[in-house]
Amino acid sequence: MKGKFYGIGVGPGDPELITIKGVKILKSVDVVVYPESKVGKGSIALDIAKGYLRKDIEKINLHFPMIHDRKALEEKWQENAQIIKNKLNEGKDVAFLTLGDPTVYSTYMYIVPFLKQYKVEIETIPGITSFCSVASRVNIPLAEGKESFCILPLMKDEEKLEKMLDNFDNVIIMKPSHANQMLAEKxxxxxxxxxxxLISKCGTDKEKISYDIESLKDEKIPYLSTVIVKKGGIRDE
Amino acid sequence: MKGKFYGIGVGPGDPELITIKGVKILKSVDVVVYPESKVGKGSIALDIAKGYLRKDIEKINLHFPMIHDRKALEEKWQENAQIIKNKLNEGKDVAFLTLGDPTVYSTYMYIVPFLKQYKVEIETIPGITSFCSVASRVNIPLAEGKESFCILPLMKDEEKLEKMLDNFDNVIIMKPSHANQMLAEKxxxxxxxxxxxLISKCGTDKEKISYDIESLKDEKIPYLSTVIVKKGGIRDE
Known part of the structure; x- marks a missing residue:
């Protein structure tokens, strides 16, 4: 009897922003796996979930290196999928932890196609995305009525950013620190x-919220930041 | 001592897809309010949340008519905000229930500006969006790597749809029944x-999942449907 594979969105940071269903599964599984971009770096997703895990749970860190060589990457994904498959074949249920939601920019989704090939039973439990969490924090809508919105991980691509700003009522920018000065100028x-x-480190004791363009020009805005642009204007609290 | 006002995302349908924090607050508040587009129509959000509410809780339905006259709408919003304000002034905590997430196309956000004016304490609890839930259901990513994605409530606007399809890797279409034949042709x-x-009635016993263009041309696709377009292709289960 094979185990079942779960992808669990642990939300944006507050352990109480996991779903009831997510917590139930976290409490029941035999193994949790979590991605690390560098071996030994640790995992924010694991920190968020740890209060819900069984004391005797097996924890496995999977290495997802930040490299661009597609072939090397796919080999690594397959290797990681194989580690999970072995645990499932032992009859153990395995949960893969993802920050935010598993369907939005998660490493979990790189593994899923391999496990589909292995004919494993898969269930993905959605999570609270960072952008919903941030918008809730400042009590403003990401979209209302007939507005459209888009989500864009920021890169040094002026043309793309301009297109988004021109074509959407609301633009949600993730990872603005990649090109925040370009964004401010635009x-x-x-x-x-x-x-x-601009919201940085939302929900932590280092949280910062700013409506001031000068703060967006700052050389050192945190990696965990989000910018919400609303062309109709933002009503400050 | 005034009460506190909460906006709570109850998620897409499964009562277990509410957050731990959301459930805690649902169990503690004195009053829940829920929107109705027609008086007496009932509320899916209330149906989802009802198992968590205190037996003696006060339930208030607020009427949000589907009209286009902006002035009449704003008067209605203010009237609804006043009803909430009165309860808060009695020292009662009030939760406004919203399907999915409160920051994504919710009536809650029409009320918030008025309550900000009244200097009321407001806390918004994010919820699982329908589009994350649907993507989880079929185990596919809304976006991965450097992909951009946008969310579009479908209207009979060919030019807009075309722009989205041309400029994004992934396009998530809400309410496709508004113009599903136009969408299929495009x-x-x-x-x-x-x-x-195409996923309809996700998570219910009437759920349908289809990868077939013919099903999208159908005259009667349900209102509660979502279409995810992935230009890089979709790996069927």
């Missing part, structure tokens, strides 16, 4: 310098 | 007729 250019909010 | 035009999935 918002000024377009006349949106007072139509955004 | 997908065929663009050569994406085998690069989408």
């Amino acid at each position: 918002l000024i250019d377009k006349g949106y310098e007072d139509k955004f909010v | 997908l065929i035009d663009k050569g994406y007729e085998d690069k989408f999935v």
Whole structure:
């Protein structure tokens, strides 16, 4: 009898922002696996989930290196999928932890196609995304009525950013630290310098919320930041 | 001593897809309010949450008519906000229930600006969005790597749809029943007729999942449907 494979979204950071279903499964599984970009770096997802895990649970870190060689990457994914498969073949249920939601930029989804091939039973439990969490924190809508919105992990691609700003009512920018000065200039250019909010380290004791374009120009904005641009304007609290 | 106002995302349908935090608050509040588009129509959000509510809880339905007259709408919102304010002034904590997430197309966000004016304490608890839930159900990513994605409530606006399909790797279409035949034609035009999935009534016993363009042309696809277009292709289960 094979075990079952779960992907569990542990949400944006607060352990109480996991679903009832997610917690039930976390309490029941035999093995948790969590991704690490560097071996030994640790896992925020594991930190969030640890209070719900059985004391005797087996924890396995899977290495997902930050490399661009597609072939080497796929080999690594297959290797990781094989580790999970072996545990499932022992009859153990395995949960793969993902920060936020498993369907939004997670490493979990790189593993799933291999496990589908192995004819394993898979269940994905959705989680609270960082962008929903951040919008809730400042009590503003990501979209209302007939508005469209898009989610964009920021890169140094001016043309792409411009297209998004031109075509959408609301633009949610993830990882703005990748090109925040470019973003600030573009918002000024377009006349949106007072139509955004920058939230960093949401829900932690280092949280910062700013509506000021100067803060977006800052050289050192944290990696865990989100910018919400609302062309219709933002009503400050 | 004034009460506190909560907006609570009850998720897409399964009562176990509410967060631990959401459930804690649902169990503690004195009053729940829920929106109705027609008086007496009932509320899916209330149906989802009811198992968590205190037996003696006060339930108030707020009427949010589906009208286009902006002035009449705003008067209605203010009227509804006033009903909530009165309860808060009695020292009662009030939770406003929203399907999915409170920041994504919810009526809750129409009320919040008024309650901000009244200087009421507000806390919004994020919820699982329908699009994350649907993507989890079929075990496919909404976005991975450097992909961008957008969310679009479908309207009979061909030009807009075309722009989205041209500019994004992945397009998530909510309420496809508003113009599903137009959508099907556009997908065929663009050569994406085998690069989408249609999920209707996700998580219920009437759930349907289809990768077939013919099903998208159907005259009667349910209101509670979502289409995920992935230009890179969809790996069927």
